[in-house]
Amino acid sequence: MKRFDLELLNTLVTAVEQGSLSAAVPILCRSQSTLSEQVRKLEEQCGVPLLVRGKQGVVPTPAGQRLVDHARKLLALNDVAYQDMQGLLLAGDVRLAITDYFRPDWVPTLLRRIRGRYPRLRLHVAILKSAFVEEEVTAREYDLGISMMLPDATPEPPTDAEQRRLLRREPLFWVAHSSLELTPSEPVPIVALPASCALHRYTMSMLESHRRPYYIAHSASGVAGMHLALSAGLGVACLNASAVPEGLTRIGGALNLPRLPPVRFHMSSATPAVSALVAEVRGMLAQSAC
Structure with a gap:
């Protein structure tokens, strides 16, 4: 019976978790062409496509996702075995x-x-x-x-x-659901965390310094609550890039919202x-x- 190469499995898992082969390059310290060749070898061994490649990166095929699930367990067991042999099974x-x-x-x-x-x-x-x-x-x-x-x-x-x-x-972005319709002359309905949140205070001060009218349309207890309110089209929020979920649109210029520096x-x-x-x-x- 053929056995999988753990290095190839690690490349597949990392590419899927990072969303693209290019994003996996600095983590695995390999060139993108090397990673592409490793995925190709794995697909050849499995006999089925494992990744769907596109402009936005890569996503696993159904077979690819099943292999990723197996690979995570195999890689974790490998780490445990190695640490045990090195006396590093930490507790x-x-x-x-x-x-x-x-x-x-x-x-x-x-x-x-x-x-x-x-x-x-x-x-x-x-x-x-x-x-x-x-x-x-x-x-x-x-x-x-x-x-x-x-x-x-x-x-x-x-x-x-x-x-x-x-x-x-x-970077910070102003985001909203596509169903929310606003004009530059309207006060902006804001979805935010309570005033004890530093980002809330910062973005409100930016709106005020730019004299952009707004009102608090929804106050959430956490970022997950903000996501729900935004998906319901209740208003606009300021979120950092990795906290912006799928389904929301970056807005700003059309509504005269201030540009924000990175966090x-x-x-x-x-x-x-x-x-x-x-x-x-x-x-x-x-x-x-x-």
Whole structure:
């Protein structure tokens, strides 16, 4: 019986999770042509197409998705076996606080990968506002925290600092459902989190400084609630790129909305020196944030 090459399976999984072969290049440290050849070999071995390629990237075929599901389990078992042989089968608790603006569609997949790689890990996760993430990590209530920093926040710390590192920058967009009809002269119905949210306060101040009339049409308790309200056509929201779900349209210029600068996502550690398990989870978070 033929056996799959784990490197080829890893390329397939990474390409699907990242949405394209080009996005998988910096993660796998291979050229795009090499990755394409690896996928071709895998498709040849399976005898069926595994990916549908298009201008927007790649999506798995039904057979490709089944293989991806198998591959994730095989890769996780490989990691466990390797760590066991190296004496790295780490166990313990890791407390993680994340802002819900950070890649909300990707976080569940990321957490499954962490748990799959470290089966003895007890992962405690909280979704908090960025200000609370910073406070709780500083107070050592959490080992690691991922928070969003706005353009007018404090200066960016050095990216080589282990205790606090820059994960990514993302643009901000005004978004709405296509069913929402507005004219530039109308006050803008805003969908936002409560006023305790720093992004809410920032975007409202931008609207006011540009003298753009608005009103709060819906106040949600979290980003998932904002998505529901936006999908229902209740208003317009400001979201970072990775928090914009499918089905929403970027707007702005046509409605005289102010242009917004990008935001930064940082990962903080409670202490400069962390346990081996926390260091491993931190590394996975940093790699997956690319």
